[in-house]
Amino acid sequence: MNTILQVNDLVTKFYTVDGVINAVNGVTFELREGETLAIVGESGSGKSVTMMSILGLIPTPPGKVENGEAIFTSFGSSHDLLQLTPAELRNVRGGQIGFVFQDPISTLNPIMTIGEQISETLTRHLRISGEEARERTVKLLAQVGIPDPELRYKNYPFQFSGGMRQRVVIAIAIACTPQIIIADEPTTALDVTVQAQIVELFRNLRESLNVAIIWITHDLGVVAGLADRVLVMYGGRIAETASVDDLYERPQHPYTMGLLGALPRMDESDSKRLVSIKGTPPDLLIPLRHCPFAWRCDYAFDRCWEEVPPQIEISSHHKVSCFYDLEKGEPRDG
């Protein structure tokens, strides 16, 4: 499979009155065609900021992308998204890359019909007539599972339930048949049963559209049944990246272990369920000088407090940023 998005050494900072927030500190990863990549981390780990940075959605000021490249390959040509002009980037956003955000209540304009909100994406990118956009919008509504799409076209967001609104947002994201959908915690604000329906919808869309999905979440539970690969972020850096099976079976980073430990499991007794990771997320105001997780890590030793751990390749699909070898129970060589 070809790589369609290659992000290298991305650095994003926010210049605020309290100081400089080091939100993203050198993030590198790739996304392949049709693949589902989950980015997992606590709030403030930089997972959303990473994706927003790539597509120029960071409010500037105070935010600023200071370094890195994001090579996007579509229809045989490659561009660095960070070097595109604002107008070129707008063609990518919504056209080749679609977005789904967390809270479907606030992500739709309250005083515009949902039909208009979908078809304005179509007319913007596909340069089609209003009538044609309308027809396609009705089809899209049907495709994301909204009953009576003809009638619903004229409805306003407040006339929909949370799950139905999220379907509308998904319809906007897939309207122009993008190569990538970035879904930023798309199920977090929803009821559990609705969550499952939305995940199912994503699975179906992935099959029918052959679209790559970047699924940003703090919930490893949702990831298991959906993602091909997982990227674990901590303190604006990538802690570990692996195929989903590898990650669950052989976690290499103490933080990943912690996350998996925090996951409720059916086969464990009640007392061991929902173990949360001790300590608080790192203070991003302090520039990174050592492993950001060292504060909370049971395995931290001298070196962890002296250097920032580089990415180490365990296997071709498994990389970790940690000086400690969990499997051997001792620090790694070199």
Added chain:
Amino acid sequence: MAVHDTQRQADSLLDVEQSIKDRFAYIGRLLWRDKSGVVGLIFFLTVVVAAVFTSLIAPLDPLAQDLRASKMPPAWSEGGNWDHPFGTDNLGRDIFTRVIYGARVSLTVGFFGVLIAGVLGMVIGSIAGFIGGRVDSTIMGIINLILSLPYLLFVVFIAAILGRSLLNVILIFGITDSPIFARVTRGEVLRMRDSGYVESAISAGARWPRIIFDHILPNLIGPLITLATFEMSAMIFYEAGLGFLGLSVPPSVPSWGNMLAAGRKYLTSYPWIATLPGLAIVWTSLGMNLLGDWLRDVLDPRLRRSRK
């Protein structure tokens, strides 16, 4: 970011656990950071000083007429001198002295007007908020009626009916302005009643008086102080307006509005008789609005002005 910051500070400011001294020190620091708030406070304090130490500051008798020295221009223009810094009016009375005495009238109206409106409003608003149901909807209906009227027009009419006296003016403003305080109080009471900590205080067995003094009053103070600042500024403004129409304090009393009204006749030939007292209104109003804006940011980001 900055707004968010202020809000966070405001929350800690309203934390009941914090000692009074800490809170004042904190308010002082916040005030110093926002320079427009300092300017507003200084403007306002000059007016307070003028109103309190009137006879010490004012060089002359505000009512002493001197027809030989009438219509003297201010000290900085040709023909003026520093015996009468702002010049004299048509009857030869010292304008500077009268402006200082005017601060007394304005602040008296503003202070007692807001006091009456505040107390009345808090009582009415609390009753509506706590009792709820029919009582609440009736009270709010009346309040909405009053607030939907052309306010100034009715104040002018009532003043014309009741006649010129300081007490009447204070009562008019105190009563007509109380609905605004009632509405804010009611809103806060409802918000507080539905919030978790009052419920938990009730379930912990606390009695109502205790809940009111420990939980509700401390949270009311912020929004009400901000509102009081704006309303006091508005009352000073409207009092001068009534004075200008000859409907406020009796014509013998040196108030800014009366001075403006009397000076209007001489506007083209002796403009300072009307313009300088007016400047005192601008000064006071500017100071209080700057102060109010600052208080709103610090104490209560939710409050929005409801009228004017």
Added chain:
Amino acid sequence: MQRYFISRLGQSALLLIGVIILVFFMVRVTGDPARLMMPREASAEDLEAFREVMGFNRPLYVQFLDFFSGAIVGDFGDSLHFKTPALQLVLERLPATVHLAGIALIFALIIAIPIGLIGGFNPGSVVDTLGRGLALAGQSIPNFWLALIFILFFAVRLRWFPSFGRDEWHSVVLPATVLGLPVMGQIVRLTRSAVLEIRGEDFIRTAYSKGLEPRTIYIKHVFRNVAIPLISVIGVQFGYMLGGSIYIETIFSWPGMGQLIEQSIGWRDFPLIQAIAVFTSVVVLGLNLITDLTYAFIDPRIRYGSS
């Protein structure tokens, strides 16, 4: 929509009844309306004769029913000064006030909305600082004082505009500017804060994520949402201007309702004052009703009755 309209209409009718009751009792709070309306030096016989003519010696409820039934159909009795129907006199003055307030409002909106929009999109910029200064000035400078300053400067010294009357086409410039300034300040303030609020909403981020042009986002997503709070204050501002017109029309000798109010107070012509009070309240209530309906037209949440 229809239900909303009917309930708002009913509410306005109730408010109007409240206003009529208020206006009836207003002239009776001092106890004796005859003494209020007659010159101070009037003799006891004059007062008694006046009471007879005005019907003040009838039982209170009869007086009230009489006043109420008259007020409903626009009959407030004759003006004491002009000896002609009071409402007629008010209506004669209406066009001049609508002319003045209308121009003041248009003038305020044309200047305030762009400044508020630009300020909201670029907080801290020169335009924003200007806008906030304007808002503060509008709030702090009494218009009766500013009117005097404008007359001194633009009419007396520069001789650009007439200082009184409504005879020339540019007579309206000075009074409308002074009357519009506080409104301008309020609208700058409101527009600015509405833009700042809407701009931070999630659905604006969604609009950017769709790749829409900034211009499209401003027009289709930001402006339409900003218009909602804006429309809701225009009615209130018009009511405010009716009050402000008392000063402005008096100072500029503008022959409208504001001037009539000032004059009728001088004449102690209370039937006329009552007519003005009820009439302006009807105007303000009507404007509020129109505002709310426009509001509902723009905001579907109200139109379709969601909470």
